[in-house]
Amino acid sequence: MAPITLTVNGRRHQLNVEPDTPLLWVLRDALGLTGTKYGCGIAQCGACTVHVGGRPVRSCATPVSNVGTNPVTTIEGLSADATHRVQKAWIAEEVPQCGYCQSGMIMSAAALLASNTNPGDADIDRAMARNICRCGTYDRVRRAVHRAAKEG
Amino acid sequence: MSDHPVIPTQSEAKARDLQLTKVDRRDFIKLGAVAGTGLLLGIRLPERGAAGARRVPLEPNAFLRIDPNGDVTIWVARSDMGQGVRTALPMIVADELDADWSKVRVVQADAHASKYGRMMTVGSTSVRNGAWMPLRRAGASAREMLVAAAATRLGVAASELRTENGRVTHAATKRSLGYGELADAAAALSVPASPRLKDPSQFKLIGTSVAQVDLKDKVNGKAMFGTDVRPPGLLFATVVHPPVFGAKVASFNDAKARAVPGVRQVVRVAQGISVVADNTWAALKGARALEITWDNGAFAMDSADISREFVRLAEGAGAPAKQEGDVDAALARAAKKVQATYEAPYLAHATMEPMNCTADVRRDRCEIWVPTQNPQGTQSAAARLTGLSADAVTVHVTYLGCGWGRRSRMDFVEDAVETSMKVGAPVQVLWTREEDMQHDFYRPAAYMRLEGGVDGSGRASALRAKVVAQGISGGRGAIDGPAVAGIADMQYTIPNVRVDYVRADLAVPVGYWRSVGPSQNTFMLESFIDEMAHAARRDPFEFRREMLGGNPRLKHVLEVAAELSGWGTPLPNGRARGIAVVEDKGGLVAEVAEVSLENGRIHVHKVTCAADCGQIIHPGIVEAQMSGSIVAGLTAALYGEITIEKGRVKQGNFDDYQMLRMAEMPEIAVHIVKNHEEPGGVGEPGVPAIAPAVANALFALTGKRIRRLPIRAEMLSAAR
Numbered sequence: 104m105a106p107i108t109l110t111v112n113g114r115r116h117q118l119n120v121e122p123d124t125p126l127l128w129v130l131r132d133a134l135g136l137t138g139t140k141y142g143c144g145i146a147q148c149g150a151c152t153v154h155v156g157g158r159p160v161r162s163c164a165t166p167v168s169n170v171g172t173n174p175v176t177t178i179e180g181l182s183a184d185a186t187h188r189v190q191k192a193w194i195a196e197e198v199p200q201c202g203y204c205q206s207g208m209i210m211s212a213a214a215l216l217a218s219n220t221n222p223g224d225a226d227i228d229r230a231m232a233r234n235i236c237r238c239g240t241y242d243r244v245r246r247a248v249h250r251a252a253k254e255g
Numbered sequence: 256m257s258d259h260p261v262i263p264t265q266s267e268a269k270a271r272d273l274q275l276t277k278v279d280r281r282d283f284i285k286l287g288a289v290a291g292t293g294l295l296l297g298i299r300l301p302e303r304g305a306a307g308a309r310r311v312p313l314e315p316n317a318f319l320r321i322d323p324n325g326d327v328t329i330w331v332a333r334s335d336m337g338q339g340v341r342t343a344l345p346m347i348v349a350d351e352l353d354a355d356w357s358k359v360r361v362v363q364a365d366a367h368a369s370k371y372g373r374m375m376t377v378g379s380t381s382v383r384n385g386a387w388m389p390l391r392r393a394g395a396s397a398r399e400m401l402v403a404a405a406a407t408r409l410g411v412a413a414s415e416l417r418t419e420n421g422r423v424t425h426a427a428t429k430r431s432l433g434y435g436e437l438a439d440a441a442a443a444l445s446v447p448a449s450p451r452l453k454d455p456s457q458f459k460l461i462g463t464s465v466a467q468v469d470l471k472d473k474v475n476g477k478a479m480f481g482t483d484v485r486p487p488g489l490l491f492a493t494v495v496h497p498p499v500f501g502a503k504v505a506s507f508n509d510a511k512a513r514a515v516p517g518v519r520q521v522v523r524v525a526q527g528i529s530v531v532a533d534n535t536w537a538a539l540k541g542a543r544a545l546e547i548t549w550d551n552g553a554f555a556m557d558s559a560d561i562s563r564e565f566v567r568l569a570e571g572a573g574a575p576a577k578q579e580g581d582v583d584a585a586l587a588r589a590a591k592k593v594q595a596t597y598e599a600p601y602l603a604h605a606t607m608e609p610m611n612c613t614a615d616v617r618r619d620r621c622e623i624w625v626p627t628q629n630p631q632g633t634q635s636a637a638a639r640l641t642g643l644s645a646d647a648v649t650v651h652v653t654y655l656g657c658g659w660g661r662r663s664r665m666d667f668v669e670d671a672v673e674t675s676m677k678v679g680a681p682v683q684v685l686w687t688r689e690e691d692m693q694h695d696f697y698r699p700a701a702y703m704r705l706e707g708g709v710d711g712s713g714r715a716s717a718l719r720a721k722v723v724a725q726g727i728s729g730g731r732g733a734i735d736g737p738a739v740a741g742i743a744d745m746q747y748t749i750p751n752v753r754v755d756y757v758r759a760d761l762a763v764p765v766g767y768w769r770s771v772g773p774s775q776n777t778f779m780l781e782s783f784i785d786e787m788a789h790a791a792r793r794d795p796f797e798f799r800r801e802m803l804g805g806n807p808r809l810k811h812v813l814e815v816a817a818e819l820s821g822w823g824t825p826l827p828n829g830r831a832r833g834i835a836v837v838e839d840k841g842g843l844v845a846e847v848a849e850v851s852l853e854n855g856r857i858h859v860h861k862v863t864c865a866a867d868c869g870q871i872i873h874p875g876i877v878e879a880q881m882s883g884s885i886v887a888g889l890t891a892a893l894y895g896e897i898t899i900e901k902g903r904v905k906q907g908n909f910d911d912y913q914m915l916r917m918a919e920m921p922e923i924a925v926h927i928v929k930n931h932e933e934p935g936g937v938g939e940p941g942v943p944a945i946a947p948a949v950a951n952a953l954f955a956l957t958g959k960r961i962r963r964l965p966i967r968a969e970m971l972s973a974a975r
Contacts (some may be wrong), residue, residue: 113852120534121516121517121536121537124536125340125535125536128534128535128536131482131535132491132534132535132915133534135477135485136478137480137482137483137485138475138476138477139476140480140482140607140608140656141482141535141609141685142607142608142609142688142909143688143908143909144539144688145688145908145910146906147908147909147910148607148909148914150607160952169868174422177476178475178476179475179476179555181475184475184476185471185474185475190474190475193470193474194470194471194474197464197467197470197875197879198474199469199470199473199474200337200338200339200879200880200883201335201336201337201607201608201654201655201656201658202337202469202472202473202478202480202654202656203480203607203608203654203656203657204607204656205473205474206476209474227920228917229918231916231917232916232917232918234916234917235607235742235909235914235916236886237605237606237657237659237887237889237914238337238607238609238657238883238886239883239884239885239886239890239915239920240879240883241883241886241915241920242915242920242922243879243882243914244884244917244921245917245920
C-alpha cells in the first residue's frame with residue numbers, strides 16, 4: 104500500500120494506512136486525535152464531524168483516500184486552548200452534559216458560522232440536523248450558536 | 256469561568272501521590288501523617304487501634320485532601336455521564352469546608368471495594384442518598400480541624416475564628432491563615448465526632464450555578480472517554496455476538512478475517528468472537544469477514560408473539576403490588592367506568608458512546624479503563640475471570656458517553672478482559688453501534704390493563720391495574736419492584752386501588768433504562784387518569800389536583816406547571832395542551848406539552864416543566880437534566896421502539912432507531928421549586944411525564960387516545 108499524505112490541523116503526515124480506512128479511524132488510531140468520536144459508522148449521528156477543506160464532513164463514512172489534499176481540521180485544531188468563539192460560547196452556555204457528541208456538534212456549528220455570520224433558527228436546525236445528542240442539549244446548542252454569532 | 260484545574264481520571268493524581276503509594280493501604284495511612292503532606296480526611300471517623308504509640312492521627316481520606324499549598328482535592332466516587340456529579344459532589348464538600356472553589360481539584364476515584372461505599376451510579380442516587388450527608392460532614396470536619404489548628408497557632412479561642420474562601424480569620428486582631436498553612440497541624444488533631452453543619456441559609460456554593468469543572472475538556476476534545484484510552488502497546492478489537500438471544504457459536508471460519516491487513520488474531524470469548532487488530536478499522540473489517548454458523552437455540556419469537564403472550568398472561572392471576580379498599584365493589588357502584596389497555600415497547604439505551612472497555616491483563620495484575628456506572632462490579636468481574644484478587648485489579652473510571660443504566664452491566668467488560676487474557680496484550684474492545692443496539696439490556700416491553708371508576712360527584716373512586724412485563728431486578732419474588740414502579744407507588748389518593756403484577760419470562764435481556772419502571776408506567780397511568788377525567792367531564796388538571804392532597808409538594812409542582820403553561824387559557828387554532836405529573840426517585844415533576852398536528856406530523860412546540868428535587872446543589876445542572884430528560888422521554892414517545900423478529904432485534908443503528916434532532920426540539924421552560932428539603936433525584940424524574948403529557952395533548956387536539964408507544968401520527972386517525 105502506498106503511503107497517504109494527509110494534512111491535519113496544519114501538520115502534514117505520511118501514513119501507511121489502508122486507503123479504504125475511514126478518516127475517523129486514521130485520526131483516532133493512527134494520529135491519536137481522539138477528540139473526534141465514533142457513534143454510528145454510517146454518517147447518521149455526527150459525533151465524528153470534522154472539517155475537510157473547511158466543510159463539515161462525517162469522518163466515519165469518508166475513506167481517507169477521498170480526502171486528497173484538502174486540509175482536515177479536528178476539534179483539537181479548532182483552537183489551541185478552547186478559545187474558538189464556538190467553544191467559548193459552549194462554555195458560557197454550559198452546553199455539554201456527557202460531552203461525547205460535543206466535538207461533532209461544535210465542528211458543525213463552527214462550519215455554519217464560517218459561512219453564515221448571523222444564522223437564524225432555521226439555519227441552525229439545518230446545520231445541526233445531522234448531529235444527535237442523546238443527552239438532549241439541543242436548546243443550549245441553539246443558544247450557544249446564537250451567542251457565538253453575536254460575540255463573533 | 257474560572258480556569259479550573261481538572262483531573263479527568265485518577266492517573267494524574269496518581270503521579271502526585273507517587274511519594275505516598277507503591278505501598279499498601281496501611282503505609283499510605285502512615286505516610287499520610289508525615290509532615291508536609293497535608294490533611295487527608297474521609298467519611299469514616301478514625302479508629303484508633305493498636306497503632307497507639309505510632310503517630311497515626313487520622314484515617315486517610317477517601318474524599319478530601321488539603322495540601323500545604325492550599326490545594327483542595329476531592330475524590331468523586333460516582334460516574335459522570337453528563338449529570339454533573341464531578342461538579343455537584345465537590346460543591347457539597349467545599350461549601351461546608353468554606354473552601355476557595357478556585358483551588359478545588361477533582362479526582363475520579365478508581366474502584367475500591369470499601370473505601371468509598373457503594374460506587375454504583377444508578378437511580379439518581381449520587382446526591383440524594385449517597386453522598387449528601389457524608390460529604391457535608393467531611394467538609395465540616397475538616398473545617399473544624401483547621402479552625403482548631405488555627406486557634407492553637409493564634410492563641411485564641413476557636414469560637415473567635417471565622418472561615419471563608421479557604422482561610423481562617425481572627426477578625427479582632429486582623430490575622431488570618433490559609434488552609435494550606437494549617438493543613439499539617441490540622442492533620443495531627445482528632446476528627447470531630449459530630450461536626451456542626453451549616454444551616455442551609457449559610458450555603459455559599461450549594462444552590463448556585465458555579466462553573467462546572469469539566470466544560471473546557473468537553474469542548475476541546477480532551478475529555479477522556481472509554482474509547483479514548485491509549486495505553487502503550489494497545490490493540491484494538493471488536494466482538495461479534497450471536498444475533499439471536501440465547502444463541503451460541505456453532506462453528507466459525509476466520510480465514511478471511513485473519514487475511515484482512517492489520518488483523519492480528521481472532522479469539523473465542525464467552526459471549527462471541529473477538530477480532531483483534533492493529534487498529535479499529537481492521538478489527539471492524541475482520542469482524543465482517545468472519546463466517547459464523549450460529550446455534551440459534553429455542554427463542555424465535557416476533558414482537559407480535561410477545562404482544563400475544565402478554566395478553567395471554569394478563570388473563571391469568573397476578574400478584575398484588577398495591578391494594579387499598581375494595582376495587583370490585585367500588586367499580587360496581589361507579590357512576591362511570593373506563594377500561595383500556597396500554598402497551599409500551601422494548602427500548603434500547605443507545606448511549607452515544609457504544610459499549611467499550613480497555614483491559615490489560617498480566618500474570619499478576621489487571622488494569623482496566625472503562626466508562627462504567629459500576630466500578631466495583633467491574634473489579635469483581637475481572638477478578639473472577641482472571642483468577643486474580645480484587646486488589647490486583649485496578650479499575651479507572653473514564654468519562655461516560657451517556658450511561659442510562661446500560662453501563663451498570665458487565666458484558667462489555669467481560670469481552671475486554673477475556674480478549675486481553677487470550678492475546679496477552681492491552682486490548683480495547685469497541686462494540687459497533689449495531690452490536691450495541693442488538694445486544695442491549697432493553698427497557699422491558701410492558702402491557703397494562705386498566706379499569707377506573709368515577710363517582711357521581713366526578714371524583715375517581717376506583718382504579719385497577721394489571722401490569723404484565725419481564726422483571727428486571729433479578730429477584731424471583733412475586734413482585735418485581737421496577738416493573739411496577741410508577742403505578743404501584745402512585746401518589747393519587749383514590750379510595751379503592753388494586754395493582755397486580757404478572758411476570759413475563761422471555762429470553763429478551765432487560766435492564767434499567769433511564770427512570771426505569773416509571774418511564775412506561777407513568778405513560779399508562781397518566782394517560783388513563785386523563786381518560787377518567789374526560790369520562791367525568793372534568794378538567795384534567797383539576798381532576799389530578801384534587802387527588803394530590805396527600806402529597807402537597809407534588810400538588811404544588813402540578814399547580815406551578817399549569818400556571819406557567821397558561822393552562823386553561825386559549826391557544827391558537829390547531830394547538831392543544833396536555834398535562835402529566837410524577838414522583839420518581841425523590842424528584843417531583845409536572846410537565847405540560849403544547850402540540851399541533853400539521854401535514855400528518857406531530858409537533859411538540861413547547862414543554863413547561865416544574866420540578867421539586869428538594870435542596871438543589873447546582874440549578875444550572877438541574878435545569879439541563881430536566882431539559883435533557885424531556886428530550887429522552889420525547890424521543891422514546893415519538894420514535895422509540897425495538898422490535899423482535901425471529902428472536903433477534905431488528906433495529907441496528909440510528910437510521911432505524913431514530914433520535915429526536917435539533918429541528919424537533921421544543922421550547923422547554925423549566926421552573927425549579929426552591930426549598931431545603933432533603934435532596935431528591937435529578938437525572939431521571941424529568942423523563943416519565945412527557946410521553947403522557949404529549950399523548951394527553953393529542954387527545955385534547957384530536958379526540959383520539961394514544962394507548963401504545965411510540966406515538967405515530969397515523970394512530971391519530973385509527974385510535975378511538
